[in-house]
Amino acid sequence: MTVEAASLKAVPATRPQRKRSERSKAASIALHAALVIASLIAVFPVFWVLVTSFKPDARAVETTPTLFNESSVDNYVRILSGDKGDFLAWFGNSVLIALMTTVIAVFLSATTGYAASRFRFPGKRSLMLSFLVVQMFPFAVLIVPLYNILLALGLQGTSFGLVLVYCTTAVPFCTYMLKGYFDTIPTDIDEAGRVDGLSPFGVFWRLVMPLARPGLAVTAFYAFLTAWGEVAFASAFLSAADESKTLAVGLQVFVQQNRTEWGHLAAASILVAVPAIAVFYLVQRFLVTGLSSGAVKG
């Protein structure tokens, strides 16, 4: 069998005719060219921020930008040493809030998504529709009522209050995504688990959750980004003290009225982007399957 396969492979080389799966040279070049250009456009802004992050503020605004211009790591040193505000504290706050949001949002959307995927219960349709409607909320305008309710719950100014608000924005989409992913896991697995002696919760926890890891990874990524990059709620709901800011809020110090410290801002941006990109890199191989099964099934 292996011999045959090898000889089959060898044949097309001697034949003038192209193998079905091969593209013409020109098509191949065009394909790569398109992908390379698209990739450059995708990556360039990040690259440019990286380049700028090493330049002093004054050099960053020269009319003929160059790759290197008195470049050094000074911006990073100054930011990390706390010269420009308590960067490390902001970073810590952001990590804490983003992780809490991730854990809570994934847990909430997993249970809800599972229930929506597996059980037929009265009210399911309206629940899923209401999630769609929640997506339509111009949340920015709900800041005052949200502020009031957080105050009433004693959560105003706390990280946990902010985490809950982030969850409401992340959970609806995450639930859709996970429901779609759970739909791809055969229900036979659940039933086998039931017969083997698991309760409905046991099935969820011990069989479905481990099997849904790709979907969960994507959900976690989405929830993490929701919390990591948010500005409006973070500035409204956290106390104004410098040490309780998140990165997104703290970074505004580089953007003064008429003068932006581009070099420092770029360096800080890189520091902020690194964790997000790290999380992204961890889950990227699951993204296609995880997201699409959710989107395909809607």
Next chain:
Amino acid sequence: MRRFLDRHWYAYAMVLPVVVVIAVLVLYPLAQGIFFTFTNINEGNIANPVLDRAATYTGVGLTNYLNVLSGDPSFGSFWSTLIRTLIWTFGCVLCHYGFGLALAVLLNRQVKGRALYRVLLILPWAVPAFISAFAWKYMFNAQYGIINQFLRALGLPDPIWLGQSDWALVAVVIVNVWLGVPFMMVALLGGLQSIPGDLYEAAEMDGASPWQRFRHVTLPGLRSVSSTVVLLGIIWTFNMFAVIYLITGPNPNTRILVTYAFERFFSGASRDYAVASTYGVLILSVLLVFASVYRRALRKQGEVW
């Protein structure tokens, strides 16, 4: 009833936390927000527990709605803003979908370095939006921005991108397209991968050209994923406030409904919560009407979700 609970209790137990959180943090604020639209509430008359001041705002009936819907420029020129919002939304989503689909089709082929291309192309999604906004604002700068330098090098005109002109709208659309393509691409790539390969083989047997295969196999195969992501894309773009607000600030040339609501909310000493809420309610209404029309159109084509 007992039997009803017996059968469904674990389903309800599993959705309960979400329902509670959503009810408390969405429905209640929404109700309060709607209530605000019938008052003249602002920073000056809202209850302030810190200063221990009681609320002094009063009901004004439909005044806010009448003011906004009259299209009065001092209330944000609602109608022209709505049109700009629609241009912004459909322009962005069309580009998102077009570029996303094109890239997904390219990535779905056997191509060397596919995994690397995929990582690079999804990257914009992973960068926090406020950082992307900074980056693009920097690149779009008329004097020291790399984009204009590039255009000058090519001998092309170098507009003042972020000034008081429609170039600003073009600029934010470009940024938002850059941000939104990865999501579409990934979703559509997944959709493409779920189309069985033998459908293409069958179409080839029937003598379909590559274009016909795309038209009659790929597009119908992507119908359900497309209808979902396009709807989501429209909703998200309609309400996309961060990109515009961070790049152009309160520029009337890039004003869309949600950024105006936010401007109204944060501008000046007397933050006008009432008008901001009115805008919020109108945004929600527009989207609800749109979504139900969209659903009906889909259902007519036999698609159900």
Next chain:
Amino acid sequence: MAEVAYVKASRIFSGNPPVRAVDELSLDVSDGEFLVLVGPSGSGKSTALRMLAGLEDVDEGAIKIGGKDVTNVPPKGRDIAMVFQSYALYPHMTVAENMGFALKLRGVNKAEIKEKVAEAAKMLDLTKYLERKPKALSGGQRQRVAMGRAIVREPSVFLMDEPLSNLDAKLRVETRANIAALQQRLGTTTIYVTHDQVEAMTMGHRVAVLKDGLLQQCDTPRALYDKPANAFVAGFMGSPAMNLKTVPLTSEGAKLDGIVVPLERHAMDTASAEGLNEVTFGIRPESLALVGSQHHGMEMTVELVEELGADALVHGAVRIGASSERFVVRVDGRTPPTLGQTVKVAVRDATEIHLFHPESGFRLTN
């Protein structure tokens, strides 16, 4: 070890109108018995099995296992093991973990689980694969793991839902024999669902035939074959299917093309008591024979000859009244007639004729 009983058990799917997927099923399965539920798709056989497993609600009636009413007991309290059509192996666990999962949930200690898994693996020739994930196994191996998972439990009842339908034809025949032998050896009560009547005939101690949620007949394979209770069972069991034709009735017997087939007295009496002038006449292909032209018989134009080796199936058209009806005759494989030829067909033995009520389908013959 336990007996199983369905007591007027029904499953009703909501809808308009509601569908009675299983309709007042009453069935007693004795301890150690191998019972096969068979029927066409949509007959409710899988639903009936899932009701027994506790995966489907019982809307009316009751289900008992070992004399105990388990109607409202969740699956884990029923002491049953199930083999699924898709096998439903846990993809994230190895073969050994799959097989030992139920025991682990019950809190059996590790050494004992290992021993039981090893024992079952040996029985099923899976020892080499214990550390593999299901993905790395062939279809037949996966099927055996699914069996192993059920065996390790030592349950009081095995439930099998079309466990062979994902195997290729040859492996299916082999595994069929293995399962029957295994059941014999373990002596565990087994309920087996299939749509394949050959599987039903070869494996079951008794076979229950379902149609549209209603139990048609439950008996030994032999009895089902020889004395089908109605026209549906007669047509469903046996391959190729029985020839079933509506024919006019005269005082001498059933009137076919040119010949009148005399019928047994009991059937004639019942028919005349019912005032019937037509009956559904059934005869298996092997009960018909080709005869020389000098004999009495039906004239049949040969339309198709299927050669099976040992014998051949002759399909042909026979005129009954104004219409032309298709008959199948099983003949010696060495001397089949040729296409287009007209042959004479006679009934081999009048006792092999089955008569059914033309409307209700009930059996008229003894």
